[in-house]
Amino acid sequence: MxxxxxxxxxxxxxxxxxxxxxxxxxxxxxxxxxxxxxxxxxxxxxxxxxxxxxxxxxxxxxxxxxxxxxxxxxxxxxxxxxxxxxxxxxxxxxxxxxxxxxxxxxxxxxxxxxxxxxxxxxxxxxxxxxxxxxxxxxxxxxxxxxxxxxxxxxxxxxxxxxxxxxxxxxxxxxxxxxxxxxxxxxxFEPAPHAKIDFGNGTIIGAASLTISFNNAVLNGNDINVYVPESTVRGSFISPGAFGATQRMVYWHQDGLKLYIDVVAPQGIDARYLKLFIVHPRGLSASPSFSLVSASVYDTSGAAIALQPSLTYYSY
Incomplete structure (x- = not known):
């Protein structure tokens, strides 16, 4: 040129x-x-x-x-x-x-x-x-x-x-x-956050989580929870109908702990259930998120021996 x-x-x-x-x-x-x-x-x-x-x-x-x-x-x-x-x-x-x-x-x-x-x-x-x-x-x-x-x-x-x-x-x-x-x-770049992962393959009907954090470092009012949504249908061989990955998520915090409840009446493969706890940048120290308790159930209401993981990314 x-x-x-x-x-x-x-x-x-x-x-x-x-x-x-x-x-x-x-x-x-x-x-x-x-x-x-x-x-x-x-x-x-x-x-x-x-x-x-x-x-x-x-x-x-x-x-x-x-x-x-x-x-x-x-x-x-x-x-x-x-x-x-x-x-x-x-x-x-x-x-x-x-x-x-x-x-x-x-x-x-x-x-x-x-x-x-x-x-x-x-x-x-x-x-x-x-x-x-x-x-x-x-x-x-x-x-x-x-x-x-x-x-x-x-x-x-x-x-x-x-x-x-x-x-x-x-x-x-x-x-x-x-x-x-x-x-x-x-x-555009990620805020500091903790990721909660349920693994993959297990069909989850409901889950109830309690997460503690250091309220001397992080104001609970600044916490938000992001839950990505999947539109994956069925399988490669049989796509099927939409809706297999639906879930409802409710959460609140009381200044000391964060409570997250998930409901998926039709069941959701654990690979499509990811939870992100985000907070502002510039904290004086780590918020020390810790998964205090996790109860996971199948679609019939029976408890499942599944322990979600919590990984923190300070960014």
Whole structure:
């Protein structure tokens, strides 16, 4: 690509970058757990911002990922050690999306088999300011055990480096006061949380949990409980009707303990029952979540010898 064409291409990209980035997000949520062949945009200047789909992982974070860039002269930069990895976050499909309900069975099931709800993991990074023009390769490793994309790490993503000096995109957006503000990617990333997991295979009819926490560190009013919902139907051989993964969840806290009750009259496979206890960042110490008691029942009301696990992620 000659310099005149490159400059024209970049001028167009600058004017349309925000729209294209939003369009990319729209496409991503319809294709959970994909791994890109190219970055977005596919061509950028040194110092510009690029994004890339890197699979589907609940555990992947910018602090744990390995990201390097090798340019046309075989020079390699470690983007994470240079502080150029700006964010790693997950996107989820809008609840009314056609693909949310009428995708092939494997598409709806694969993420749950990896231990998490369907998500699309996205990496946003700035390119080094002194990277050389020409074809380059972004090498990415999630360093996570729950990637549902089926693509092994590390994997490579292609991009073209254009001549000229670029700049980091702040993804400015208008606010109600008529001004503008930069995107705060940290708001897309997970809040500190505890995950309660019931394993897989066991059919659960109801569960009652009591979780203690350190109220000297965490105000109970700041606790919220997030419960992802599955739309998986039947099996690969016999899809069956929707509704097999329905459940009702009720919870409250009294300032000392958190109480969570789950009801699934038709029964729910434990793999589709995940509970997340979230709290604000910036606590003075760990909230010390502890599963004090857990009673689990089958659809007939008989007790099941099943002990859920509780894992805390400080983030």
């Amino acid at each position: 000659n310099s005149a064409i490159a400059n024209l291409f970049h001028a167009v990209m600058v004017r349309t970058n925000k729209t294209l980035f939003v369009w990319m997000l729209i496409m991503l949520v319809g294709l959970p757990a994909c791994t890109s062949v190219n970055t977005f945009p596919m061509a950028a200047r040194a110092g510009d911002t690029v994004s890339v789909m890197v699979g589907g992982s609940e555990l992947a974070r910018k602090e744990t990922m390995s990201v390097t860039l090798t340019d046309a002269t075989s020079q390699t930069w470690d983007l994470k050690s240079l502080g150029l990895v700006r964010s790693v976050f997950n996107l989820r499909t809008e609840g009314r999306a056609y693909g949310m309900h009428y995708s092939p069975y494997l598409d709806s099931y694969i993420s749950w088999s990896a231990g998490h709800e369907p998500v699309q993991t996205v990496l946003v990074a700035d390119l080094p300011v002194n990277v050389n023009p020409g074809m380059a390769t972004l090498n990415v490793s999630l360093n996570a055990t729950d990637n549902s994309s089926g693509i092994a790490s590390p994997f490579s993503v292609k991009l073209e480096i254009l001549a000229g000096a670029g700049s980091s995109d702040q993804f400015l957006h208008r606010n109600a006061g008529g001004g503008s503000a930069a995107a705060d990617f940290s708001r």
